[in-house]
Amino acid sequence: MEARAPADGANLDSKLWETLPTELLERVLSKLPFPSLVKFRAVSKKWNAMIISPNLAPRTPEPKSVLLHLRDYYEGNFSGTLDCGTSCLSILNSRTNRWEDRALPWSWCSYRLVASDGGLFCFSGNENSEDFVVCNVLTKQQKFLSLPAPLLPPLPQGASFSRPHEYMLTGMVVNSGHYKLVVAGMHVAGSRTTLLYDSATCTWKASAPVPRLRSQIEGGDWVGDERSVVCNGKLYWYVAEVNGGYTIVKAVLQFDLQNETWSKAQESREAYCMWHFQIALYKHNVMLVHLNHDDDWPLQCEEWPGKAELLGLGPEMRSMPPEMFRAIKEKQKANGRAYCGEYYGIGHGDFFYHVMRGVRPGLRIAVEDLRTNTYSLLPFWEDGSSSLSRSEREIWAFSPSLHAFV
Template identity: 25%
Template structure:
């Protein structure tokens, strides 16, 4: 009897207090709470509640709701919670299996990026999905192109806040160019809200290096070169998802020919991992700060590698990285390794070789099917009112 009376008593609370309580509850529980009543279903699934819940979970400094997603050698995806990785409490054999919307996952299946709990996953050039693994909802993207070689494509996935829209960007380079001068590229942009692709041609004066653009504050970023077959980083190229414009940023280090640069994120800041030469024992971490229209690079710290860790000294420029801080520890995520440093000494504490590390996502209620349906209804409503 006592358990039967809990829900009615709880429903007597003011709506504002109920909302505040529900905002602090994990997604898995909220999915069940949607069955309590119609009013709770409307509240929890409302765009305002979903956005506020994302903000609270994404800003959680303890990373309780953050998940790291991997892919093993047979193409299947697995995930683990982020916090235990800082103390090496979680091992690769303890990873949880997760069902991808792509049923025939192979090594040609990869994750383009993650934002607000949504993941863009692509299988070759034939299948692409926007997927929320937490609520197991996915939206298949319409077929968009053919006769394209995967090695000639650069990818990006991000959020256009001005339109409350999620966008996928594919950039195709023709193979009959040896330099970026007057190179015509084909840019494909998918809008989840419109459920459609837009295609246009650009003459970029650079060749994008990293496979997947890093999404930071409304823009996608790639390191770039002047030659299509060379990976010498010359600057950083950006693409604004709101207005579709290209931009560029200068590197913080100039005038050195022999260096390796990887693009990544530190927290919510765009970052570079700079190694003065291949095989060096240290790398510098730089972040970029925005102050109005002005941007400036700041050297954050230097990380040190022990002599016996040779595999972690060479970072392929086509792959990106991320760094996270927790309780005085620094977690460096590379494509095939997790490295933990002491926050005060910057000295390595331990490393873990892992299967292919794809991305970090935050648990969220964002439903890609709902966003796409809302966009379709908005497009149909003017027509129906006219008729």
């Protein structure tokens, strides 16, 4: 039935909404676009509880993915009076096509972003890597967690790891509003324990240990990429054995969350190249991408010596297609920017984000729509502060969620 506008001079009684049955009101709200739901949370406590409730979640369409920019600080190089909530976090508003600052209800300059899924983010402490915060940046809800057991080896008093998160694998999977957090140690002298947190029961438990990777480099050290990829209920991490130079051995670790089992794929020999690889999702496949900093960026990862072992991790493992970056490279050259400097890619749903940093301080991001094979450029994010670090992994893609509970 077609809705009719009220007659001239007639106003809808605001009390009408208060008398509507809850079931009918939920049906009305489920028809609204996602930005309207966010706005109408401020109507009343009743509406807010209803909009973020699990009852409305199955009826609400999934919002498009958006980008979050995290500005990280050099250690000890920021003012203690700085408002970290508004100064470190920016979100791209898809309607205005502008970067907008966002505040969090807690000061998190002492934390780093280590995992994300289903609208939730997980931060880990820079100084104490055993402390975690799970946060929904949309609802401003957060939960502080601590590991029930240390994952890094004990150190003499006063000693510390320069980058402890390289020796910890962190991943998150959100399902039906609840999440599971996976934190595992991979230091050669550590416990290699896997700890699982289930938000549905608010409990930690120990699971299968991380498999050992054989050392092939004299003086080598296995370190992780700090960012996981979620595909078909499994978590993937790229790790590498490095010796401080360009000699590396690549490996991929997989954790099956349902069966709580680990699998690994490791190169059978050394590879003489830069160690900057990353693991990324592309068209629902898991791939290793070679991040080379030259005019031929990014190069396809050289043939994996243990290709059968790599593909044995699952049918979702794929070699990077040579044409993957052809169009974006041509677009860059057409804009007079054949050399892009640093590069990395982020896959999320039907989109792949090409993040580039050149001589000019800031980030250029090109969005590849995997459904239409088209590209668009986002507004340049300019870094005007000399006190900010040059972290390579500042951009995260996520789907805003009102129904992911911390």
